[in-house]
Amino acid sequence: MSEISSVIPACVMARLLWLEDDVFDRFCRWGTAFMLSADLTPEEREGSNIDLVEYFQNLVTLLDAALSLAPKRRPFCSAT
Numbered sequence: 310m311s312e313i314s315s316v317i318p319a320c321v322m323a324r325l326l327w328l329e330d331d332v333f334d335r336f337c338r339w340g341t342a343f344m345l346s347a348d349l350t351p352e353e354r355e356g357s358n359i360d361l362v363e364y365f366q367n368l369v370t371l372l373d374a375a376l377s378l379a380p381k382r383r384p385f386c387s388a389t
Contacts, residue, residue, distance in 0.1 A: 335364070
């Protein structure tokens with residue numbers, strides 16, 4: 310049961326965040342490490358959390374770069 314209880318929430322969150330399938334296993338490990346449900350030393354847990362933060366920092370940087378190249382559009386709704 311514990312194998313399913315950690316995989317289902319991680320799967321849902323990964324899909325909501327539009328993460329690629331190749332990141333899913335790491336995302337599951339990050340989730341269990343973050344929620345203290347993995348048997349890790351404090352150093353291993355900290356390393357996992359650093360890996361998680363670095364992954365998302367890189368992802369946001371890539372998405373920001375891609376958005377900056379996109380054509381500018383008028384806002385759908387504006388107060389002006």
